[in-house]
Amino acid sequence: MDTIAYLRYYLYYVASYIRFIVSFVASKLEKYPTEVKVAAVIAVLCVFTMFVLFVRMLIMSGYRKSLRLLREHTEETYGDAMRFLLSSEAPDQMSKVEICELFGIDPTVDDEPLKKSKEKKVFAEVFYNLFINEKAENARMSNIHSMLEVFGISEHLEKEVSLGSKRRKVDALNMIRAYGLSISPWIINKLLNSKNLRLQRLAMYTVIVSSSDSTMDYFETEFFDNNSCIKDEIELAYSLNRRRKAGLKLPNLARWAHMHKREFTQCLFVRLMRRFNQVEYCDQLRDLFVPGNKKKLIEEISRTWGYLHYVDGEQLLIDSLLTQPDDTKVAILHALTRFGTGRGLDAMLDGFRHSLNPHVRYEALRCLYNYGDEGRRAFEKLELESSEADAHYFSFFHNPITLAKVRLDREQAYHPSVETVLNG
Amino acid sequence: MWLTLYYIFCYLIFTYTMAMIVTYVIMVCMSKISQKKLEINMPDDNTIKFLLRGSPLTPAVSVIAPAYNEEVVIIDCVNSLLNLDYPDYEVVLVNDESTDRTLEILIEEYKLIEVPYDIAMRVQCKPIKRVMKSTDERYSKLVLVDKVHGGTKADGSNAGINVCSNKYFVCTDVDCIIEPMALYRMMWHVVNSPKPMIGVGATMLMSNGCTVQDGRLVRAEVSNRPLPLFQQLEYMRSFLISKLGWSAINALPNISGGFGLFDTDIAVKSGGYDPSSFAEDVDMLLRMVTYMKNHNLDFKLAMVPEACCWTEGPGTVKQLFRQRTRWARGLFEIVSNHRKLFFNPHYGPIGALTMPYIFIFEFLAPILEMIGFLFMIWLTPTGGVNWRSAIVVFGMIYLFCLFIASVVIYNDYRIKAVNWKSKRMNYFKLMVASVLEPFVYHPFQTVCSNIGYLRFIRNTRAVWTPIQRQGFKKKDQ
Numbered sequence: 001m002d003t004i005a006y007l008r009y010y011l012y013y014v015a016s017y018i019r020f021i022v023s024f025v026a027s028k029l030e031k032y033p034t035e036v037k038v039a040a041v042i043a044v045l046c047v048f049t050m051f052v053l054f055v056r057m058l059i060m061s062g063y064r065k066s067l068r069l070l071r072e073h074t075e076e077t078y079g080d081a082m083r084f085l086l087s088s089e090a091p092d093q094m095s096k097v098e099i100c101e102l103f104g105i106d107p108t109v110d111d112e113p114l115k116k117s118k119e120k121k122v123f124a125e126v127f128y129n130l131f132i133n134e135k136a137e138n139a140r141m142s143n144i145h146s147m148l149e150v151f152g153i154s155e156h157l158e159k160e161v162s163l164g165s166k167r168r169k170v171d172a173l174n175m176i177r178a179y180g181l182s183i184s185p186w187i188i189n190k191l192l193n194s195k196n197l198r199l200q201r202l203a204m205y206t207v208i209v210s211s212s213d214s215t216m217d218y219f220e221t222e223f224f225d226n227n228s229c230i231k232d233e234i235e236l237a238y239s240l241n242r243r244r245k246a247g248l249k250l251p252n253l254a255r256w257a258h259m260h261k262r263e264f265t266q267c268l269f270v271r272l273m274r275r276f277n278q279v280e281y282c283d284q285l286r287d288l289f290v291p292g293n294k295k296k297l298i299e300e301i302s303r304t305w306g307y308l309h310y311v312d313g314e315q316l317l318i319d320s321l322l323t324q325p326d327d328t329k330v331a332i333l334h335a336l337t338r339f340g341t342g343r344g345l346d347a348m349l350d351g352f353r354h355s356l357n358p359h360v361r362y363e364a365l366r367c368l369y370n371y372g373d374e375g376r377r378a379f380e381k382l383e384l385e386s387s388e389a390d391a392h393y394f395s396f397f398h399n400p401i402t403l404a405k406v407r408l409d410r411e412q413a414y415h416p417s418v419e420t421v422l423n424g
Numbered sequence: 425m426w427l428t429l430y431y432i433f434c435y436l437i438f439t440y441t442m443a444m445i446v447t448y449v450i451m452v453c454m455s456k457i458s459q460k461k462l463e464i465n466m467p468d469d470n471t472i473k474f475l476l477r478g479s480p481l482t483p484a485v486s487v488i489a490p491a492y493n494e495e496v497v498i499i500d501c502v503n504s505l506l507n508l509d510y511p512d513y514e515v516v517l518v519n520d521e522s523t524d525r526t527l528e529i530l531i532e533e534y535k536l537i538e539v540p541y542d543i544a545m546r547v548q549c550k551p552i553k554r555v556m557k558s559t560d561e562r563y564s565k566l567v568l569v570d571k572v573h574g575g576t577k578a579d580g581s582n583a584g585i586n587v588c589s590n591k592y593f594v595c596t597d598v599d600c601i602i603e604p605m606a607l608y609r610m611m612w613h614v615v616n617s618p619k620p621m622i623g624v625g626a627t628m629l630m631s632n633g634c635t636v637q638d639g640r641l642v643r644a645e646v647s648n649r650p651l652p653l654f655q656q657l658e659y660m661r662s663f664l665i666s667k668l669g670w671s672a673i674n675a676l677p678n679i680s681g682g683f684g685l686f687d688t689d690i691a692v693k694s695g696g697y698d699p700s701s702f703a704e705d706v707d708m709l710l711r712m713v714t715y716m717k718n719h720n721l722d723f724k725l726a727m728v729p730e731a732c733c734w735t736e737g738p739g740t741v742k743q744l745f746r747q748r749t750r751w752a753r754g755l756f757e758i759v760s761n762h763r764k765l766f767f768n769p770h771y772g773p774i775g776a777l778t779m780p781y782i783f784i785f786e787f788l789a790p791i792l793e794m795i796g797f798l799f800m801i802w803l804t805p806t807g808g809v810n811w812r813s814a815i816v817v818f819g820m821i822y823l824f825c826l827f828i829a830s831v832v833i834y835n836d837y838r839i840k841a842v843n844w845k846s847k848r849m850n851y852f853k854l855m856v857a858s859v860l861e862p863f864v865y866h867p868f869q870t871v872c873s874n875i876g877y878l879r880f881i882r883n884t885r886a887v888w889t890p891i892q893r894q895g896f897k898k899k900d901q
Binding site: 032033035036038039040042043046047049050053054056057060061128129132133166167170171174196198199226227228229230231233234235237238271358392395396399 | 438442445463464465467468470471473474475476478479481482483539540544612614615616617618812813816817819820823824826827830831833834837838
């Protein structure tokens, strides 16, 4: 009661003091015109704001300094043990006692090595930075999970996800996804329905890593369709990769490609099929291969079939080659090269002879050059027959520097756009 | 009658000043909104690098750098560009028929030989003589374009656009030192946008006073010399408040020609850089926006304050005068060439807000300031000045300038845009600059702008002369 009375008195005192200052300034300005009064008020506000900014910078500086010191201390104390844990030298399935020994903790004396939330935050940050920098693909996840439990990081991350600010939630979700930790369903469901797009998406990607269910209904929403971007594909690929490493079944990506209407989203799932070698679902893409409909989608389907050696689709590609737009022609030519059945040879020659676009003509030559002995012979014959106007196309194949780019096997199969020395 | 006119003029100027203050406050608030968005959407550097480095989906970038008589800084520049931390990029260096040893130095240092190259002249530029590549695998990212002298940076940039083979290109100057992580940070915005990202801007800062080693900036410092110091404050104000603020509502009016990322396809469709323009960067961006809007295409523009590029600013009054008069002519040109965008809601926030702002508060300000100053001189001997009121109003404007400088420093500290060697010392220097700026630097700028406008009206021929390079301070010096 005393405290409340004191607080009330203190607030009254502060309020009356402010009132006095304001009335004092107002009385001094009374005789001046309005513009001077306005100017004086703005000047006072400027000084006040500058003071506030200065104080905030001081507070921020102190906080950053304390974090830096704590980070240095954590790195010094636990850095080597963390690195060992992430290396392939670490034994499999380390027990909590072994983890404690590695980190120099006596579990009988100290059952909670990191007590403050700030310490846990810094520890989690330091470890995460090592995890993503030290190429920890071969790290034993079971050891990492044990270590996170010993230091209470798992609970800390869950707490951050449910109570932290948006930024802290994002950071915590990134870590949870990277380590493949499981998270309470009520927390994750709340985030899956979040209005914040970044949080909602991250929650989806986190669930993908650890969910035992492979249907993942949230990808069937129109919302994902309308807002998807390249980053979503990158993150989705990363999450699906982690899921695959954890030994869980991957969903049917061709089904998702069918489910969405936006061309970009459809292409996204077709590319992911290519990345995750979903050969068994290739025939499901035949329904989407409707020439003249969505040219980017046709291009991605052609690439996917080529890369996954879906030879059943070869005739469809050959038949549609000359009626396609230039970029799609290139994709089809690449697919035919990858099939390597010999049936695509005439199509490649047609691609060179009947195309006006220099990019397509160059790519047709490039595919011929890479089409085994038969293709190389056709290439040489074509060179002998070619006119002077076409000679520059062949010059790329004789220069050692540009020849390095000619070989198709050097190209990233998953890349959506084919790197070329020509500008189409 | 004269007295009425006098009062009207005085109140007009006061209203104009108040409107400017309100606009700046709104801009500060918008920059805060941008920062908040960045906080959520921009993960830390390690995560960005981890996700983009490992993915073949990360878009490839061509870095275009036109060079003319740059023998002093060319090696530092190319090394800086080759040292960028990004998984898939090429460096397209355009030699605009330099008369010094720029080309010879490049050929010797990077073992360049001529290679066959089929160039589609997608945007207008002077003929390209040859394209060269390195025989050394370490420099395989480097492409040198040797072209007929065009005399402008825009012409060189267009040649680079014609040769570049990637979906995105970054245009920069040879005296620029790009922060290694800059491309990652910019591309994160590209991959993170559901709408097509047609341009991403970065923060330009003065490299005068900084130390460079092997093409990398090893010591970031504000120069002790007054001219670069004032320019540093000016640049930071422009990038950390104005541009950051406009980017919050997708209304960025300018992506600096010193370091900006563009969608190659849209830039080509809009005609690339205009070699006859004095403000080719603003001009191209506005044409890109016009193209997108006229074709009813969605687009996005972003500003990434954390991506920094360091450039050498004019070190002498003469050079600065030349640069600023050219910029003023450029501004006049933009205002007259793109007048159809003004108050035109068809062009979105850029037409409805940014262009009117540029006209009212950037184009008209130097003219009004000059008239006000001459008016004061005329009134002083006649006793027509109420000095008490004048001092209070001037004090308000002065304190407001200091307030804006403090916001700039606060934003820089909060965003951690620059890793200054000594934060306290550099911020102190910037505060000193902000205290002196209204008396020293700002009047000079006003004069330059008015002379630039006059030259534009009189159609005086302008020759684009690059600033005399001092070269970078090396670590061992």
